Amino acid sequence: MSTPVRPPLKFVTFEGGEGGGKSTQLRLLAEALRKAGETVVTTREPGGAAGAEEIRRLLVEGEPGRWPADAEALLHFAARAEHLAKVIRPALDEGKWVLCDRFADSTLAYQGYGQAQDLGWLQQLRSQIVGKTEPGLTLILDLPVDIGLGRAAEHQRYERMGRAFHERLHAGFLAIAKEEPERCKLIDATLPIEKVAAAVRAAVAKRFRVQL
Template sequence: MFITVEGIDGCGKTTQLELLAEWLREQGEEPVLTREPGGTWLSEEIRRLLLRPGPEPVSAVAELLLYAAARAEHVARVIRPALAAGRLVLADRYSDSTLAYQVAGRGLERSWAEAVLAGATGGLRPDLTFLFDLAPEQALARAARADRLEQEDLAFFERVRAGYLAIARAEPERVVVIDSNGPVAAIQAQVRRLVAARLAQARREGDR
């Protein structure tokens, strides 16, 4: 099973993913915990390029293509091999981030972006995605605002949030929206219940 977490910076998704991985290990699972951009040597180098503040702006097209390159390497070297070995993969961000940030946030053409992402991933899609939703002003107050993307203005993150919510409305079977404006433990309990149910369903279907 391939599970991803999404949301604007400061929404708490990374903390929730790490807690989920810890709980799954306690249940006897051996999840592969990874992140985007990242997960391989090349992808981590691209991450540094993308997130480091620089002397001039990065074009939206170049930004998307760099994310796609990092994702292609990540899928080929980490995600697909792990899934083929029967491992549970937990990823901090995936293609939904590109659609939210570069399409909704930057204004790139959606069909072109989707074609690039399909080429980068070979069509691989998550089985389950948690979208941790939080008002942008609250998320930005939590975030360190240290990397290049975190330094964008409030209007940008409002567009990103709207892009994420549009994805969730279009794919309710895959994307579960979680209200991040609550206690960490309560949010994690909700995540665990949903993951446990999906895993039980996958096992039942596998026994048929």
């Protein structure tokens, strides 16, 4: 007897480099889902829970070289562990949708591809901390580095890292999308906001078989 195929978790993550419009598109998708009668929790990483928000301040404030890359990765996963335990898993258990601005793919992209940390080590941490709570869909908002940095506020640590870092970051997200095409969907973030939102809704409707 074949094992039943597990439906994707109603857990949608928004990924990509700086300036891609993740928070805007997350908000618009949440509005569309709520209009369709769904219950939605919106959250972000790093952060999303009380202790994780304290770790967020350590990560996004200060000078670009404040932390060694391995320490940064561990801080991200420490915040993620609490976020999963206190917010994401309880919401999913209650049948709610969870929309998250960044998740574990950002750690692979930023600390792995961007800062040359061992991808195998990061994947081991991901497996241990995230386990079966992988996103049902990851939307990677893709745009050229120059456009993204031009849109970004440039007041956080990561936004002030050099262009070469952001080029590696961009390549990293493309590699992640190629590695897991079923879970990851590339969205052209150079399009007008309304067209990006339409592409997001279409990807969600297809993956979860919902009417939006």
